[in-house]
Amino acid sequence: MTSSLASPASPAPAVDLSSAKILLMAVACGVIVANLYYAQTLIDVIGPEIGMSASVAGLITTLTQLGYGLGLFLIVPIADLFENRRIILGSILLTIAGCTGIALSAGPTSFLIASIVTGIGAIGAQVIVPLASHLATPEKQGRVVGTVMSGLLFGIMLARPIASFLAGSVGWRATFILSAVAMGIVAVALLAACPRRTPKGGMHYGAVLASTFAQLVQHRVVRLRAFYQAMMFAAFNLFWTAAPLALIHDFHLSHTGVGAFALAGAGGALIAPVAGWLADRKLTRPASLIGLAGLTIGFLLADWTVAAGSLIGFTIMAVLIDAAVQMSQITGQKLIFSLDPHARGRINAAYVTVMFVIGALGSVIGSVTFEAGGWSASAMAGAAIGSVATLGFLLFDRGASVAR
Incomplete structure (x- = not known):
């Protein structure tokens, strides 16, 4: 064909x-x-x-x-x-x-x-x-x-x-x-x-399929952004696997209460137009760092809010973590979609597949860490994932996330 x-x-x-x-x-x-x-x-x-x-x-x-x-x-x-x-x-x-x-x-x-x-x-x-x-x-x-x-x-x-x-x-x-x-x-x-x-x-x-993952080899920015977002997505999945358990065990909420918490947390998606506005003004590098660092800080503060028994604080951290993930996602897609207009479908497929496959491990990590040490263990795992992504950005990005 x-x-x-x-x-x-x-x-x-x-x-x-x-x-x-x-x-x-x-x-x-x-x-x-x-x-x-x-x-x-x-x-x-x-x-x-x-x-x-x-x-x-x-x-x-x-x-x-x-x-x-x-x-x-x-x-x-x-x-x-x-x-x-x-x-x-x-x-x-x-x-x-x-x-x-x-x-x-x-x-x-x-x-x-x-x-x-x-x-x-x-x-x-x-x-x-x-x-x-x-x-x-x-x-x-x-x-x-x-x-x-x-x-x-x-x-x-x-x-x-x-x-x-x-x-x-x-x-x-x-x-x-x-x-x-x-x-x-x-x-x-x-x-x-x-x-x-x-x-x-x-x-x-067949050539289109073969060239999909060749985009990772060809474009350094796609490899890096796929790595950053895979870490972010893993932390996102970890949070939304472990957080409902924390709400039930530490705050004694019903499933209805957990649902209300998720509705409030979805407010983090409202950051997307702001992230897009920053990307359009070629502020992709600082926006990326804000997202990566914000994720780490969000998990650290989420650990503290649960320990302090603050449901309001925990809800705010849910919004912050979701917003951080969205900030990184939007800036990353702005960068990769600017590479080759004729290969955007393949570039997006390679990017999202890496993000999806690695990020799916976050749910497993969330379950295992909560079972082992409660919410604090899960929060520390999330902060560690965010720290790895942030450190990778600071050490290896070297201008890859600067909008051209």
Whole structure:
């Protein structure tokens, strides 16, 4: 198969995206990526109903994330080969099919297969982000990407409390049906309003896949930013694995209270437009350092607030940690998307895959450290991860994070 299947037209020129279109892309990212997390908080409800043992129930999260990882490698890079909006709409249809399959599942096998399909389809969010970068004018690129990424982070943060609320009120199956309906509405809106972008093409699909991780070899800034963000994402996952346990054990909150804490913590996503504004003014290096150092400081202060019994302080630290992760993410994507307009899909795929694979270990670290030494051990682990990333930045970055 050659790229002749794609239009040979040049990439669409940057346009002055309206606020409504930027908001639509942000909402689409959040609605799509949330499907990776709905089932995680409902395992204890879903398992018994479909005959899934506790030992197998853990596969719900694992296989959904595995599907997402496969999609990152196999589908996201073809954003450099085929018309982007078509890829996004196709991924949404796949996610709708996965959510519907989950809702109709009668047993573990059908549920887990549908979970994989849902994970693969959720990669549409990772096509929207570089598309937004393509369509934005250079002077607004950081802010546009920041706003779209804030939608993605809101989707991650709000998925669990929304799933818990809906499962308690209308049942877990209806939760996935409602998600499928929401995805359908988003698809119609994107079909009507999302600009088209046909890439230059000129490569075979196999060559596109082969060149994806070659971007890591070719571009030092991609390697470094993938490392920084992998550390940040690991710390993020560690926090949101261990923090609910701390809220239950140290503050004696109910699951509803934990959900309210997560809603408050999602406020960190509001830093995204600020991060984008800084990136557009070529302040990527100081913004990066603020994010990396802010993560470390956030974990140290979070340890102190829990020890002091301050729930308000702990909530503020949750916002700070989320904001730090977002600051690093936005500045990093501003830098890597500036490298090669014709390879943004592949660059983003390589970057996000490294971030995702390494960052996923954070959940394991969070569970293990909390079991070993409570919240203090988890907080110290998070601070250590942040310190490693900050030290790596100070020692090895050497101008890589300076906007050109």
